[in-house]
Amino acid sequence: MLLAYVYKLDPSSSQKKELEEQVEMLRLQYNFRIRERLDAYRQVTFPAMGDYCDIYSRAESSPLSCSVSKNALYGNPWTRDKNGFWKKRSPLAQQDADLPNLKRERPWYKRIQHHVLQQMLRRVDEGFQRFFQGLSAIPKTKRRGQYHSFSYPPGDVRFKGNKVRLPGVGWMRFYQSRLVPDGFKVKTVTVRRKSDGWYVSVRLEDTLVPNILSPSEVTSAIGVDLGIKKIISISTGEIVANPRFYAQQERRRNIRSRAANRKVKGSKNRRKAYRYLAKLENKVGLQRQDFQWKLAHKLNSETKCCIIFEDLNVKGMMKRCRPKIDSTTGKYLENGQLAKRGLNRAIWDASWGSLKEKVKVIAAKLGNLFHEINPKHTSQECSACGYISPTNRDKEKFLCEDCGNIADADIDAAVVIRQRGLKELGIELKIREVIPEFTPKESIKISSDREHQQQYVEPGKPLEIKQLLL
Incomplete structure (x- = not known):
């Protein structure tokens, strides 16, 4: 290890x-x-x-x-x-x-x-x-x-x-x-x-590490759905809001960047201005890193647990839109790249790959099992009957057209991810499904020194701050 x-x-x-x-x-x-x-x-x-x-x-x-x-x-x-x-x-x-x-x-x-x-x-x-x-x-x-x-x-x-x-x-x-x-x-x-x-x-390096949990020893499992507004949705019904650290500093960064560009090239004031910008970038990185480590510890709070993520192709999701050309005039048409630019920035700020790597590290230290599944149609599949349709989901609401199952869309996707992962690993567990029909609105603060970071929890089941962070 x-x-x-x-x-x-x-x-x-x-x-x-x-x-x-x-x-x-x-x-x-x-x-x-x-x-x-x-x-x-x-x-x-x-x-x-x-x-x-x-x-x-x-x-x-x-x-x-x-x-x-x-x-x-x-x-x-x-x-x-x-x-x-x-x-x-x-x-x-x-x-x-x-x-x-x-x-x-x-x-x-x-x-x-x-x-x-x-x-x-x-x-x-x-x-x-x-x-x-x-x-x-x-x-x-x-x-x-x-x-x-x-x-x-x-x-x-x-x-x-x-x-x-x-x-x-x-x-x-x-x-x-x-x-x-x-x-x-x-x-x-x-x-x-x-x-x-x-x-x-x-x-x-340590050669004496806990043995990786075998599928037969798994006693519990959770599925995790990644997102932009909600950085993770857990199959247990918990939802964690995305703090968007880079977006919080974007206005200050733009102001300081314009001020730095006006300085004389090669001057000390210009170097000081860019040094301040570098400190802002470093602060954002430290905030994101601290938040992700705490989140990784939360997901690994149980022992003999199987943590299942979706294997997203982030690089493909952030590709530029194909250009559209008018066949008659030869001019370029709008292809949605301006809106895609904002989505790419939000994906980069969420840093899903970094979060998964941290979860892998903590799982290896505690001996938990980490697994990834194909994310195809996870947000369109019903966790109750398995019916797949793109019209099942309407933003944050999920309504199955076949069996009438009503659930929160992101939590339902997390349950589907867990079901697929357990099926691939050949694990049979009896888990009582508790899926809310709407996105919970009650929130608690992650830490007293960061008022902007919030965690959505299921109504009636508030989490303690120590349980969330440790």
Whole structure:
């Protein structure tokens, strides 16, 4: 089992300067290696005419028979394996072998530990591997302010109480908000710069984790339906409202963004204005993260429980609308993208994927079972008789045209999700269905310091704040 604990660092002024300089040097080297890989990729796909040479004889040759330029950065891409046979180096191995040359030509890079440089090269290689697999676009260089972190492999970073030793930087204090549990081993350590300071993320591994619950051991199950207005609807009848943290700060963000754009480029006032914007973004992220962790603990409040979500294709849901063109005039017609833009922003603010990942983590820690089902027609299917029709649902009201079942639409969908999940897993449970016929309107506050966050509950069954948060 893997966990990540994040601590805030307390570096001195000289250490802050050293961290800033190392991040900037790593960014420049990252961009240089990206351009190297791009040049090599273009050279293979579209060979450029010029002076070329054979690798072994170093005699000039035609680019049709040899695509290695004699002005290339790496003279020999081949190496011998253990058996003495020639083996072509991978691009990562070639760039890794060039790091000693980098430190000889640019001595200031000796301040950065070699493992940190190797981790940077792995980031470059992972970006190209994802591109070749069709999972992402071709990697691009990063501007100043887009490269924020660097990593150490296991065994390089030492911890002693509330102090940490980073190779190349030295010992520094950190805010030890929680202790590392016994039995966990420190793996990768990542140092990251944020708008409010420097943080260290410690990746922990524990092999002694609770066994994943088998379907035969499940004693209870809940289905969870994701939404925009109501971020989750639970099959037990509880509904949690979406706090929309990004939307709350949108007006302030727009005002500050316009003010920052009016500042003189390169001035200190402009940097201060954008630093304030970054703090707003960081605040929204922290609020959302705190809310989702508490929600994940609430969903895992029972033991030997099966938690069933719908496997939504969020990336497909946020695609742009297809353009509509008038066949006679050739002009573009309205295709609803303006309204879709607001929906995409609301989906992004809800951050369903992040919520599900947190629920998975808590379920793995407590030994609960997590499962996802196909979301097709879950909001159109009746939980009582199984009849599917798009006209069964009218906004938040669900009225089955076959059996006349009346229920809240989102909670009925959560019950359908639970029924499908139990059927796929082969679990038989006797659960008494309690589905309200309308969306509950009574609400309680999640915490006293956030008056805007509310939780809808079933009338007559109010939840205690401690039960909701813990």
